[in-house]
Amino acid sequence: MTFGKFKTNKGPKGHDNYLIGESANLLYFLKGPFTEAGKNNGVDKTLTIKAHKRGAYPGDPFPANIPQTSRRYHRTRDRAGTAIPGRNCWFVDETPQEDGGGPTQVRQFTYTGTFLDLMNYCTANCKITFFLRNESGAGETIEHVTGAP
Secondary structure, eight states: OOEEEEEEEEOTTSOEEEEEEEHHHHHHHBOOOOEEOOTTSOEEEEEEEOOEEEOSSTTOSSOEEEOOEEEEEEEOOOTTTTOOOSEEEEEEEEEEOTTSOSEEEEEEEEEOSOHHHHHHHHHHHBSSOEEEEETTSOEEEEOOOTTOO
8 A cells, every 4th residue: 555645636726635645545435546746755865974982971081982874864845744734534434334333444534625625526536425524523425426437
């Protein structure tokens, strides 16, 4: 499975909207393929630390020699470190289980833009009928029309 940031549509102000999550989970509910937007979100860097001496305590008469080392790390361009921008939403497949239990599939994603934009995108691209819920508890049933492409 590929975790990614997938472009959905343009918002009312012309900004791109995204769904962030596992592509296989999105493909369970929505028609693909998705345009991945997060490929160049960061840069690999190398930090070289020069050779130096390190004492066990201040004034140590026999400090240890530390050789030159280099470290590789990935620097993201996010302003908030590892935080994922956006709000949470849940896609719930409400098809009853054979044993009469609860919903069969519940998947959490993160979205940017407005909830109305997300509902419109899901309505136009749904593969199955599911319930879309946002983090404040509001939700909407997204109906799949039989025979729709």
